[in-house]
Amino acid sequence: MADALFLGIAVLTIGGAIAALELRSLIYGSIALMGMLGGIAGFFVMLDSPFVAMFQIAVYVGSIAVLILFTVMLVKRELIFKKIEDPRRKFAGIGLMLITMVAVGAVILDSGIHTITTGEDPVDFRDIGVDFLTYYWPALILMAFILAGSVMGALVLARREDFVENE
Amino acid sequence: MSVIAPKFRLGYFLKGIIDNALWIIVLVTLIVVPLIQVLLIYINLPVVDGELLTPFLAFTLIFHPELAVPLVEAIIRSDLFHIAAFPGFGFAALMAAAVIFVERKMLAKLQLRVGPFYCGKIEGIFQLIADGIKLVSKEIIIPDKADKPIFWVAPLLFVGAAAAFVALIPVAPGGEEFDNMPWVVADLDVGLIAVFAVIGFFPIITVLSAWSSNSKYPFIGGIRALHQMVSFEIPLILSLLGVVILTGTLNLNEIVQSQTSFPWILFLPVGAIVFFIAMLAELERIPFDLPEAESEIVAGWLTEFSGMMYGLVQLGSYVKLYAFAALFVTIFLAGYNGPSIYPDFPQDIIDDGIIIPGMTGPLLTVKPFTDGTAVLDQEMINGLIWFVLKTAAVIFFILLIRGVFPRVRIDMLLHIGWYKLIGLAFVNIFIALGLLYSGILAPAGAF
Numbered sequence A: 001m002a003d004a005l006f007l008g009i010a011v012l013t014i015g016g017a018i019a020a021l022e023l024r025s026l027i028y029g030s031i032a033l034m035g036m037l038g039g040i041a042g043f044f045v046m047l048d049s050p051f052v053a054m055f056q057i058a059v060y061v062g063s064i065a066v067l068i069l070f071t072v073m074l075v076k077r078e079l080i081f082k083k084i085e086d087p088r089r090k091f092a093g094i095g096l097m098l099i100t101m102v103a104v105g106a107v108i109l110d111s112g113i114h115t116i117t118t119g120e121d122p123v124d125f126r127d128i129g130v131d132f133l134t135y136y137w138p139a140l141i142l143m144a145f146i147l148a149g150s151v152m153g154a155l156v157l158a159r160r161e162d163f164v165e166n167e
Numbered sequence B: 001m002s003v004i005a006p007k008f009r010l011g012y013f014l015k016g017i018i019d020n021a022l023w024i025i026v027l028v029t030l031i032v033v034p035l036i037q038v039l040l041i042y043i044n045l046p047v048v049d050g051e052l053l054t055p056f057l058a059f060t061l062i063f064h065p066e067l068a069v070p071l072v073e074a075i076i077r078s079d080l081f082h083i084a085a086f087p088g089f090g091f092a093a094l095m096a097a098a099v100i101f102v103e104r105k106m107l108a109k110l111q112l113r114v115g116p117f118y119c120g121k122i123e124g125i126f127q128l129i130a131d132g133i134k135l136v137s138k139e140i141i142i143p144d145k146a147d148k149p150i151f152w153v154a155p156l157l158f159v160g161a162a163a164a165f166v167a168l169i170p171v172a173p174g175g176e177e178f179d180n181m182p183w184v185v186a187d188l189d190v191g192l193i194a195v196f197a198v199i200g201f202f203p204i205i206t207v208l209s210a211w212s213s214n215s216k217y218p219f220i221g222g223i224r225a226l227h228q229m230v231s232f233e234i235p236l237i238l239s240l241l242g243v244v245i246l247t248g249t250l251n252l253n254e255i256v257q258s259q260t261s262f263p264w265i266l267f268l269p270v271g272a273i274v275f276f277i278a279m280l281a282e283l284e285r286i287p288f289d290l291p292e293a294e295s296e297i298v299a300g301w302l303t304e305f306s307g308m309m310y311g312l313v314q315l316g317s318y319v320k321l322y323a324f325a326a327l328f329v330t331i332f333l334a335g336y337n338g339p340s341i342y343p344d345f346p347q348d349i350i351d352d353g354i355i356i357p358g359m360t361g362p363l364l365t366v367k368p369f370t371d372g373t374a375v376l377d378q379e380m381i382n383g384l385i386w387f388v389l390k391t392a393a394v395i396f397f398i399l400l401i402r403g404v405f406p407r408v409r410i411d412m413l414l415h416i417g418w419y420k421l422i423g424l425a426f427v428n429i430f431i432a433l434g435l436l437y438s439g440i441l442a443p444a445g446a447f
Helices: A002-023 A024-044 A049-076 A087-110 A125-133 A137-158 B012-041 B055-062 B063-079 B079-084 B089-110 B125-138 B148-166 B190-198 B202-212 B216-249 B252-257 B270-280 B309-330 B346-353 B378-404 B410-437
Strands: none
Touching: A002 A024, A002 B079, A024 A049, A024 B202, A049 B190, A049 B202, A049 B216, A125 A137, B063 B079, B089 B125, B089 B148, B089 B309, B089 B378, B125 B309, B148 B190, B148 B202, B148 B309, B190 B202, B190 B216, B190 B252, B190 B270, B202 B216, B216 B252, B216 B270, B216 B309, B252 B309, B270 B309, B270 B410, B309 B378, B378 B410
8 A cells, every 4th residue: 555655656756746847837837846846745644744844835835836827927938938949958958867866876875774773763843943042052143143044035036116105 | 087196907006016026036036135145244233142143133133123222323333424414415415405494594684585485385395305306307408619528527537526625624522432532534633734725615616617618708707716715714724813812722622621611712703703604705605796796797606507517516615614613512503512502312211112101012121221321422413402402593793794785896896805905813712821920820721
């Protein structure tokens, strides 16, 4: 049962990723992207971490995919993209992908993933929170600053110069 | 010769009856009986009096109804029943149907109209059935240049997302028989996060269906819906964090159980108000019904839907309304907790069944409960009554606003969402933190 589920989710994820790249229609491409992100959430559920899975759905499917969809709908594709059909680009892309996957796979295999024991209790999300506030607090503060900086930057960029209050 | 059926002849009538009987016999023998046999292989039948309930015994249920009690219990405890009928979709759809009728009748009373009147003898009570028959029998029209796959699947996805939302709400406490498991389809440790995840699907479905119809009014409505839902999700989520801080859990059932003494609305009224307003915007209800503003853009993103597709979207949106009201009750109004108003079942009936002096018969020996415990115990029914009453009260306030307020402009809407509600939600979080650090309230094990 678990193997069949794993295979199904893997097919959904990889198929969604390929479809997101290859489909001509941008809307269907972003729907495929949503399927891919949902598949990753499914992997997290299978790995006994529903907290991460739910955030994966809420943030990636619920927000980022909506943003992509919104952008795609508001932009006329013909205005910004020129169609460049060159088979060499495709092969170069596939080659690059294979090199990346082999490299990442080598790193993962070398990282001692064999020694991980399965069947342990799932990690409670409260423990994750405690870890964030104690051992990993510099990383948390750094991320908060980066996010605050990006929000401020977005506000500065989006400010309208010609807007008059209470005209 | 009668006027109603001028070509009536008794021979034709008898032939018709015999034909029908023949067809019924043929279909039952060829399809129904084999189907029952196949199903019986897969269904785990309960054991009655130390004897497995075989199909032969199943037919005796007609004469000995007391044998059906364990079967009913087994059905009620099955997952399928939970998902399809009681705490899940069937119950929510029933509530949604009631809401549709009450809304029409109540709005009419508010505006000194009559409202639904002619269907059914009393106050147009059958109006909903008439509307349902109309919607089912109407033709489904698909626009010529629509993106057909998305257009077809969008209403189904909408209802599905609403049903997934309903599945997370605990409706009633479970008795000792259920190991104190609540009556809920999915009792998740991360229930509240799952609610946020499910809410995130609604704008996607809305904007996809709006785009796929390839028409201008739906597209404008869809873009408005997207703006509105995405921006009001933020205060919606932030306003619930105060309760999470005070309870220290994300499980909705544990949040309900933390309110046995007092509801959280007493301590976090700001959060409750923010959540209520954000809820109205998420539900696209007046005064925030810009996505389907009928005087400006026909019916917004619903314009191109017809027939049962429109019916499905309406069903989904009212199920969503029930689910949001139930979430408000669960988080701020103590959920199914309440003083005991439903009396205990009489003990002699539990022990001996219903006894009428001087009479015997199979029906009179029926014990509604097996081995002394109830199918639906007193605690569960009491909790369910309180839950339904509170949900109905919240829905009443949601409906009341529709009769009172006009529609706001979209810039006012976004201004309310981004400037006022998010600020108030943060105020609510600081109130919760103040209560926590001043030592007035704290989750177990916080200090």
